Amino acid sequence: MRAVEKSDLTGRARLREAALELFAERGFEATSTRAVAAAAGLSPALVTRHFGSKEGLRAAVDEYVLERIGKELSEVDPDAGLMESLGEVSARLFGEDLVLRGYLRHVLLEDSAASSDLFGRLLSGARAELGRLSAAYGKQTPNSEWAPFQVLCLVLGPLLLERVMQPHCDEPMFDPAVLAQRSLANQRLLLQGLYGYLEDGTGG
Known part of the structure; x- marks a missing residue:
């Protein structure tokens, strides 16, 4: 689903991308915020700073997925x-x-x-x-x-x-x-x- 390389993404977007991929592989419950941060190459503290919580991170991933689907359908x-x-x-x-x-x-x-x-x-x-x-x-x-x-x-x-x-x-x-x-x-x-x-x- 990535349109750009991870190295070109902001820290927030890198965390969201990493979460999407790990949630897709393991599921939400089995994925820790520490694992997401490690996959993104960032500090775990940034998950809280950008999303507030693990649930907030998932909400951001849901929004991203729905926006992607909506964009494709609109075209x-x-x-x-x-x-x-x-x-x-x-x-x-x-x-x-x-x-x-x-x-x-x-x-x-x-x-x-x-x-x-x-x-x-x-x-x-x-x-x-x-x-x-x-x-x-x-x-x-x-x-x-x-x-x-x-x-x-x-x-x-x-x-x-x-x-x-x-x-x-x-x-x-x-x-x-x-x-x-x-x-x-x-x-x-x-x-x-x-x-x-x-x-x-x-x-x-």
Whole structure:
């Protein structure tokens, strides 16, 4: 997720980057502020100075992750095909980026107030993207209560369940070619439904 080299970052940004990578690898509870400071090459006292606490550091990492996701989604080109562009961005963010994938897996599975809050903000983002999709494709608006959850399940399900899903897949689940195939399948499901052909009278 880094856009610049660590040596070019401020001390605060270096701590945030180090925390992101260690939280992605070990999880929040198993990562000490001392370990974060050591990975950033800085004094542990700077964690308190910049973030107030370990929880403050995690909040800063969450903000960074959400800003990155929001920025990528805001740059989707609707003229290139909104559904296709969103699918490509989602695959890149939630599949190709190993650090982001690990971070979201640890955070969303830890069963805490912070994880619930992060999911809620992802859910709000899903609602916004469904609004864009409905404006572009919708003859009828998807179920407003459950559609955002369904979209997030499609996107986050493989990320969260990778360890139990992978033994049942022939290829690595996050191989670029496999990601592209899964993205296309998700797009087809969202646009047509599993049995969309039944609605046009052609089904048996």
